[in-house]
Amino acid sequence: MLWKRARRSDNVVSGGSGGGRGGKGLTLGAVVLVVAFGLITGQDPLQILGQLAGQLETPTTSNQRTPVANDEQTDFVRAILGDTEDTWRQLFQQAGRQYQDPTLVLFNASVHSACGMASAASGPFYCPADRQVYLDVSFFRELAQRYAAAGDFAQAYVIAHEVGHHVQTLLGVSAKVQAARQRGERMEGDNGLLVRQELQADCLAGVWAHHAQQRLDWLEAGDLQEALQAASAIGDDRLQQQSRGQVMPDAFTHGTSAQRVRWFKLGFEQGKVGQCDTFKARTL
Template identity: 55%
Template sequence: MRWSDGRRSDNVEDRRGMTVGRKAVGGGIGTIILALVAMYFGIDPSVVLQQGGSPLTAPTETRQAGKPPASDELAQFVSVVLADTEDTWHELFRKNGKTYQEPKLVLFTGAVESACGYAQAAMGPFYCPLDQKVYIDLSFYRDLKERFKAPGDFAQAYVIAHEVGHHVQSLLGISEKAHDLQQRSGKTQANQLSVRLELQADCLAGIWAHHADRSRQVLESGDVEEALQAATSIGDDRLQQQAQGYVVPESFTHGSSEQRVRWFKTGLDTGNFGACNTFGAQSL
């Protein structure tokens, strides 16, 4: 991926290495609320619930977040990708008579406090609509390469573009509508709505890639294959098979590998938001 000469975003908050205190927020109902938040954002709630037997501790930050150092290549890469999503979505919103509000991206290490609650790096990258921020521990990229067998800078860019896709959904009111429907649904239907939300975010990531390459020629040979490998590696079926040896489609929250690849390619091939209507699709 061609990125080194790209614009850096001003919206990156570097919280890595911050001096962090601890405050107990308790188990019980506090843990349950955090688990529900986790489910809403497609996070495995067991990551939170496993901590429910003892008081949950959340970080209290004792200094202001800074900007990533210029010598940190991976952080600079993230900043360039974020800037590129800003440029793309500003233009697409403008063409549709809307104004794009840029999200912040928070780099953290180990654990972080967001407006949506306390999160650990084990949850993976996530977007919080309550503060309009994307959160990522860059160690996830090591996992993407080593555990999920999806190396490459464009695979890393896909992850950011997917989370920014959730921000786009939030700005357009899609996330709120899906959440309202989930609250009135049974578990299986709520999971299906989560899958549709996640697959649409994959499609929106593809839209970003389509327009970024057309406008700024960011793609190099092999880049698309990197993103498709990442989408394949983090499908619910692949992850469940690895974790427990069998697959339970009714419990999917993000979609199968095949679905994630297909919807990302839909956005990439068309560049058209209308093609990303996963909620209107009869078949995913």
């Protein structure tokens, strides 16, 4: 992948270890109470925690954060994020909308976001409460060693997937999913809304990859297979088989390996956001 052709984003910052926001956090007891309250009322505990965290803490401005390292890995992240910005700005403009860039926070070991504390074990994630993508600096090594999904385009897919969640937030998809949760609609499971939301983010990552390739012609032999391997490696069925020794469809939250590959490929081949409506699809 000839990723050095891409423009570098200025929206990559370092959250350090446990960085991202300052001030006092919630105690363990408070977190337990919030989770219990969420389960009783049908509200998303993460959203409640995010709102409380936002009230208890003072956001850390970008100039208070540690500058990102001047190394090739960080340069790569800035290049991929920069190209997602270019792609989605253009697509939003064509649709008569304005794209708002997310911030990508690089952290080590743990980080405090508006959605609560997270460790490296949770993997990359997007927090809609602060509209930021969080990425542990060691994740790409784990992607290659633990999931056998090495390669720069595999890494680019991971970033683009999380940016896909940001696009969902801007388009109002995330708010609709949250409203459905509060109405008691099915969230988990092989046909649940969480799976549909994640598969749409995969498709949106494919849409980005389609337009990025048209603009930069940066993919080399084997690059597409790297992304497909990464999508397959983190399917619910494969991860459950590895960790539990059995597949439990009722506990799916992201989709199977085959589904994740299918939706990324659809986005890559079509390059159209309208093709990514997983919520109306009869077959995932």
